[in-house]
Amino acid sequence: MDTQSLILALGDATHAGRTFNVMPVAGDDPVLQIAVSGADETPVYLTVTESQILCLVYLFEESEIRASALPELHESMLRISVPMPLSALGKVENHYVVYGSLSPTSSQTEVMQELVTLADNAIDLLQTFEDFLE
Amino acid sequence: MKAVLKKLLTAMRGSVNELGEAVVDSQGSRILEQELRDSEHELKQAKNELAALMAEVASLNRQIKTESDSAESREQDARKALAAGQEELAREVAERIVGHERRKAELTQARVQLEERTRGLKDRVQKAEKQLAEYRRELQVVKTNERVLRTTAQIDTNINSNQSSLSTARETLERIRERQAREEDRQGARAQLEKELTGQDLDEKLKAAGIDAEQDSVNDVLARLKGDQPS
Structure with a gap:
């Protein structure tokens, strides 16, 4: 599974009543921005490496969180990460992210399931953690 | 692995420069890749040596069996000679038997030494294989980290060029x-x-x-x- 074939496959695909708007992100590595219908506000970024298909959504920046609330936010994120379906919470540079990784041999259906779940989870998480924002 | 993880965490804490751009350390994975190649080379060599030693042991086993068989059949010859009252002939055969037994003892001694070396080599192969798996695991972590940093830097650049800035969580x-x-x-x-x-x-x-x-x-x-x- 590479990004080129994903662009072609996701373009006309429907999964659980959802469609996908795919845009390549310019740069050296193959990265896609994918908006899932009904969750367009939280685009999923996808990249394929030799060992995994990595999908991630930006939630918020560290600077957007009330400094005094950071420890409680971290505790909540760690706890909620385990039961959340197909996704985990993490931090890259100053971005808090929700992400999921799949085997590079995953089927198109599995990738679509991941994308839909991740975009929906991102919205639920944003609304859940809204109180921690500045 | 612990050392690699600690190094990564230290790098992550200070990895954003003043412009907020990710500083990607591609040196880390290059060193690991070299170590991986060295380890693979070492493993291949040790396995070749091991195969040669095992072949030598097998050959010694065959030679030992030959000497044993010869001694045994000469013993029957000697008994027959004695039964026929050929004392002189029996003595000659007995000398041959001594020769076979001496060679067998020498070969067995050589085999013991080879087996000792084989055990040492097997140990080396096992260690090299373990080291190799460890390097592969470390390399995967380092490479994934580099890739994630590069990817997010690429996304950020893209967002910044398409919009004035990344929309806030509130927006x-x-x-x-x-x-x-x-x-x-x-x-x-x-x-x-x-x-x-x-x-x-x-x-x-x-x-x-x-x-x-x-x-x-x-x-x-x-x-x-x-x-x-x-x-």
């Missing part, structure tokens, strides 16, 4: 709420349309005005039943 939440409100409105309108199409809305209005066809017929039936009764 995103606002957009989500607007969409959810639109969806609710649409659902409400759909339900209203459904009622109009089935005439359910008119029934509700009549009921509200105290006009209820169903209730009226029940009352009619009751009145008739009452009328039938003899007073």
